[in-house]
Amino acid sequence: MPEGDSIFRAARALHRALAGKVVTSFETTLAPLERVNDDTPIRGRTVERVEARGKWCLIFFSGDLTLLTHMRMSGSWHIYKTGERWQAPRAAMRVVITCGDVQAVAFHVPVAEFHTSRSLERSENVPKLGIDVLGTSFSIDAATRALREHRQSHPDAEIANVLLNQRVLAGIGNVYKSEIAFAAGVNPFRKIQTISDRELERIAEIAERYMRANVAEDKGEAIVTYTGPRRTTHAMNQGARLWVYRRQGQECRRCGTIIEMRRQGTGARSTYWCPSCQPWVDANERSGRPSSER
Ligand SMILES: [Zn+2]
Numbered sequence: 001m002p003e004g005d006s007i008f009r010a011a012r013a014l015h016r017a018l019a020g021k022v023v024t025s026f027e028t029t030l031a032p033l034e035r036v037n038d039d040t041p042i043r044g045r046t047v048e049r050v051e052a053r054g055k056w057c058l059i060f061f062s063g064d065l066t067l068l069t070h071m072r073m074s075g076s077w078h079i080y081k082t083g084e085r086w087q088a089p090r091a092a093m094r095v096v097i098t099c100g101d102v103q104a105v106a107f108h109v110p111v112a113e114f115h116t117s118r119s120l121e122r123s124e125n126v127p128k129l130g131i132d133v134l135g136t137s138f139s140i141d142a143a144t145r146a147l148r149e150h151r152q153s154h155p156d157a158e159i160a161n162v163l164l165n166q167r168v169l170a171g172i173g174n175v176y177k178s179e180i181a182f183a184a185g186v187n188p189f190r191k192i193q194t195i196s197d198r199e200l201e202r203i204a205e206i207a208e209r210y211m212r213a214n215v216a217e218d219k220g221e222a223i224v225t226y227t228g229p230r231r232t233t234h235a236m237n238q239g240a241r242l243w244v245y246r247r248q249g250q251e252c253r254r255c256g257t258i259i260e261m262r263r264q265g266t267g268a269r270s271t272y273w274c275p276s277c278q279p280w281v282d283a284n285e286r287s288g289r290p291s292s293e294r
Contacts, residue, residue, distance in 0.1 A: 008134045011052035017079045018047040021099035028095045036114040066115045075109035129170040133211050143204035151192045160188035161265040175245050178272040179225040182243045187278040188271045194281045244272040
């Protein structure tokens with residue numbers, strides 16, 4: 001699944017390529033989009049801006065029309081010079097927006113909808129997203145508050161699942177989930193009720209730091225959280241760039257304990273952690289009950 005930062009990068013690239021330009025042709029294989037295009041043509045509208053909100057990409061056209069796409073596992077947006085050969089088969093094409101000499105092509109996007117600002121506001125298909133970790137309204141205080149509110153309403157939720165919940169914080173995907181929990185020293189299976197305010201604040205702070213760093217440095221699609229120690233001049237391979245993700249059976253970079261992996265949550269997503277750096281804390285310990293009463 002594309003992580004929030006890769007959606008953010010895709011939206012930024014689309015914005016740079018299309019914003020301010022007039023659509024010269026619009027093509028789609030999706031019937032609901034085609035119907036809207038027939039009634040209220042996209043051709044002739046100006047692309048006002050492109051934004052990422054969590055895992056959604058929003059392309060705003062003049063005349064109060066917005067194209068919303070969700071990439072899920074397989075979808076992607078490509079940008080081409082008009083006439084350039086596509087890097088994916090034509091059969092995978094769902095939407096083509098041409099603005100003169102530049103073309104944005106959506107392949108395999110499973111969710112694509114047109115909205116007016118009003119329907120976007122009302123739509124139940126569009127989740128009301130939490131605070132976007134990469135958004136302009138993000139602050140560590142606001143993110144910590146959102147996590148605390150979720151702790152209040154869903155005390156039994158496991159923290160790694162909370163990190164993936166786009167209605168709490170938007171933009172964190174499965175790789176960051178494990179990396180953030182590791183860096184915060186928090187066992188990913190802990191119920192959120194066992195997690196202190198200080199730990200929640202640390203989680204929010206690390207989430208922002210990791211995701212911003214990966215956007216800012218434009219490292220391509222590879223996510224980097226682990227950058228040291230720099231004792232060697234050999235270029236690090238991708239496996240050397242993360243603390244725990246996909247490192248089960250290998251030694252923890254901090255303490256040498258063997259990294260573990262277990263499936264977690266409704267989607268049975270893989271979760272990686274170091275049992276020493278991220279010790280288990282159960283609900284009774286946090287509530288301060290003496291161990292003899294357990
Ligand atoms: Zn460790």
